[in-house]
């Protein structure tokens with residue numbers, strides 16, 4: 154990928170075995186949607202999120218009795234957990250003691266300074282950071298009747314100040330709203346106001362295509378501006394589905410380099426009518442994944458394969474691909490590499506021929522040492 158963005162340097166915070174901000178990569182996080190009492194289901198969901206690419210998983214801890222379940226869940230998973238707590242400082246303190254890696258709580262909502270001090274003391278003792286989360290739908294409308302981007306930032310700063318006055322700086326901040334413009338502008342202003350790691354996302358983004366497009370625009374826009382240290386795509390439904398979208402966003406912004414990338418053209422009138430390019434691209438992606446993903450992981454190599462509709466523009470448009478195929482008319486395709494055209498084949502043999510070429514350029518893993 155040519156070009157890159159400059160990411161705003163934020164103050165790093167440790168979150169369990171990972172971290173956010175500073176030189177930590179932009180991470181993906183999600184949230185479980187099962188009651189915490191369902192330990193087995195919650196553990197299964199957390200592991201599924203982790204396997205798909207979540208670096209952190211948040212879960213709602215609703216009552217003090219939930220902490221017993223929380224402990225069991227923490228003991229059963231590898232991924233650092235974040236406890237989401239509203240109002241009750243005791244749940245925050247007990248969750249920290251139970252071993253969560255981060256908590257999300259707004260200090261302004263938990264009562265007097267003594268209660269906040271208890272939470273800050275526990276967070277300090279156990280090296281647990283605190284995420285302040287301001288939501289456009291729940292800011293204090295008496296104080297901020299307009300709910301402008303500046304209001305959302307001021308509301309976040311109100312919360313931040315409470316911790317700063319206690320000399321606590323292990324902070325992450327999020328400002329979310331269901332309005333894309335509001336969310337982008339508020340986060341932009343926030344990044345100018347403080348250097349704490351920022352968690353970006355769009356709230357109440359809905360489900361399916363609508364959520365994917367809206368979240369990609371908002372999160373992608375902010376990341377391209379250099380803003381954002383951890384992201385969450387909030388999607389109604391199975392949270393595991395969020396991760397694929399988040400991974401694609403980070404691939405697009407250059408924060409993740411996929412080992413295997415299939416690029417394909419949209420096709421046009423130059424494409425042979427008999428050539429189903431979409432189906433071919435999907436077959437190639439599956440076959441390459443099945444055959445080469447472990448080899449790519451072992452060797453640390455990346456592979457870009459182009460599947461193009463015509464030989465007139467295909468090889469030129471996909472010149473960054475390691476290998477490619479392009480329609481050549483009359484049931485034929487050409488194979489090309491960075492060096493140029495390397496062969497002509499029947500379209501029905503395209504998959505096999507391409508796999509053979511990939512075999513040639515990908516080194517085999519080293520042979521095991523003799524015993």
Ligand code: SF4
Pocket residue numbers: 418419420421422423424461462463464465466467470
């Ligand atoms: S590569 Fe060829 S077929 Fe594909 S969009 Fe470009 S001109 Fe059309």
